[in-house]
Amino acid sequence: MSKTYYVWPLGCQTNKSDGERVATVLEKLGYERVEDEHDANVIAVIACAIRQSAVDRIYGKFRAWEQRQQAGDLTTLLTGCVLPHDKQKLTPKFDLVFDIEELPKLPLLLAQTNVEETVNLRDQMAYFDIQPIHNSKFRAWVPIAKGCDKFCTYCAVPYTRGRERSRPSADIIQEVKELIAKGYKDIHLLGQNVNSYGMDKRRADGTSEELTFAQLLETVATLPGDFWVRFHAPHPRDFTADVIEVIAKYPKLCKQINLPAQSGSSTILRRMNRPYTREQYLKLTDDIKAGIPNVSLSTDIIVGFCGETEEEFADSKSLMEYVGYDMAFIAQYSVRPGTVAARRFEDNVSHEVKKERFRELTDVLEQTFMVNQQPRLGTVDTILVEKYAKDHWLGRNQHQVTVEFPAPADANLVGTFQQVKLEEVEPFRFKGNLK
Ligand code: SF4
Numbered sequence: 001m002s003k004t005y006y007v008w009p010l011g012c013q014t015n016k017s018d019g020e021r022v023a024t025v026l027e028k029l030g031y032e033r034v035e036d037e038h039d040a041n042v043i044a045v046i047a048c049a050i051r052q053s054a055v056d057r058i059y060g061k062f063r064a065w066e067q068r069q070q071a072g073d074l075t076t077l078l079t080g081c082v083l084p085h086d087k088q089k090l091t092p093k094f095d096l097v098f099d100i101e102e103l104p105k106l107p108l109l110l111a112q113t114n115v116e117e118t119v120n121l122r123d124q125m126a127y128f129d130i131q132p133i134h135n136s137k138f139r140a141w142v143p144i145a146k147g148c149d150k151f152c153t154y155c156a157v158p159y160t161r162g163r164e165r166s167r168p169s170a171d172i173i174q175e176v177k178e179l180i181a182k183g184y185k186d187i188h189l190l191g192q193n194v195n196s197y198g199m200d201k202r203r204a205d206g207t208s209e210e211l212t213f214a215q216l217l218e219t220v221a222t223l224p225g226d227f228w229v230r231f232h233a234p235h236p237r238d239f240t241a242d243v244i245e246v247i248a249k250y251p252k253l254c255k256q257i258n259l260p261a262q263s264g265s266s267t268i269l270r271r272m273n274r275p276y277t278r279e280q281y282l283k284l285t286d287d288i289k290a291g292i293p294n295v296s297l298s299t300d301i302i303v304g305f306c307g308e309t310e311e312e313f314a315d316s317k318s319l320m321e322y323v324g325y326d327m328a329f330i331a332q333y334s335v336r337p338g339t340v341a342a343r344r345f346e347d348n349v350s351h352e353v354k355k356e357r358f359r360e361l362t363d364v365l366e367q368t369f370m371v372n373q374q375p376r377l378g379t380v381d382t383i384l385v386e387k388y389a390k391d392h393w394l395g396r397n398q399h400q401v402t403v404e405f406p407a408p409a410d411a412n413l414v415g416t417f418q419q420v421k422l423e424e425v426e427p428f429r430f431k432g433n434l435k
Pocket of ligand 1: 148149150151152155156157158192193235
């Protein structure tokens with residue numbers, strides 16, 4: 001039988017990055033990647049515990065998989081973010097469930113489940129040492145830390161991914177150097193909480209065995225080559241002035257920051273166990289705007305969190321109006337079993353109200369985006385080209401805004417930087433022409 005695999009990452013970039021490392025281990029075992037899950041005899045799901053809808057999508061697959069599993073034609077693997085509550089229900093449906101930290105042991109686990117006959121234990125290595133097979137030829141995610149110590153009450157991550165563990169700085173820098181040498185142009189440093197990088201390795205005297213996050217950014221930004229660096233996701237509480245200075249100083253560090261607010265109300269933030277107030281968050285955005293000219297801000301924000309009143313929601317709306325984001329990932333709160341919020345608070349904002357608040361914030365976002373982009377019309381911007389689709393080329397600028405422009409279909413522009421004059425703007429995209 002041929003050995004083929006399909007990786008299905010749900011949710012965030014961390015899961016996509018984990019999926020690339022799962023692919024590496026499977027390819028080492030001789031599996032070939034396929035683009036259609038129906039052609040695969042191993043399907044690896046990288047689960048997301050943030051929203052129930054992601055879990056429901058996995059349940060939706062079982063009927064189709066079951067027959068093939070029973071016929072011995074399919075092996076299913078589950079890893080990623082899985083809450084204990086979901087793990088209990090999902091485990092009987094999968095052939096193998098493992099923690100992502102156990103990925104180096106995957107060959108052994110497959111041998112134990114009789115999927116693989118033999119395993120070379122000498123091939124095993126630490127999770128971070130697995131060289132991922134990147135899905136893109138120009139964009140790569142580089143994990144710098146795993147886990148989270150913040151324990152926001154609505155979030156499952158500290159329970160599914162454990163406490164913060166920073167990856168050695170030298171290994172991160174080496175991986176980035178290799179990516180640059182291979183021609184990668186868009187490098188994303190990843191962690192649940194990137195700007196507390198190194199804090200878990202602090203010595204008694206307060207110094208760290210690793211670089212600070214600002215030092216790490218500076219080291220990467222001064223490597224030779226033509227590339228951009230981004231990071232996800234920072235926590236407002238740990239956003240220090242030296243990080244702002246470094247971003248302002250180095251052109252390779254994108255002038256775009258996703259700064260999760262989660263709410264604009266200090267009382268909601270307290271209930272969420274987010275350790276900052278509305279005023280502190282706004283002061284931070286003021287400092288970022290003052291310190292980094294032409295910076296673009298985006299955010300993550302939740303509407304309808306347990307007990308959110310009209311007044312508290314109005315605080316989120318006015319925070320969005322004040323900051324003027326270019327993008328916002330607006331989520332309607334849904335309870336995740338096993339989290340503190342699920343135990344302590346009631347999910348008592350109705351579905352209709354959540355939907356309406358979502359709509360109101362989406363309207364604010366559209367307005368702030370359009371106002372922010374007006375002064376950029378007529379300027380020439382650097383675009384990293386991503387693909388050709390429907391008669392035009394698509395790419396993104398440093399601010400992560402999509403830019404479309406015409407050029408011959410066979411121009412071979414994917415993964416190159418191009419200068420594009422921005423001529424028209426509509427919500428969340430520019431149209432322009434090559435300069
Ligand atoms: S900072 Fe909060 S929301 Fe982000 S991963 Fe940690 S617990 Fe979850």
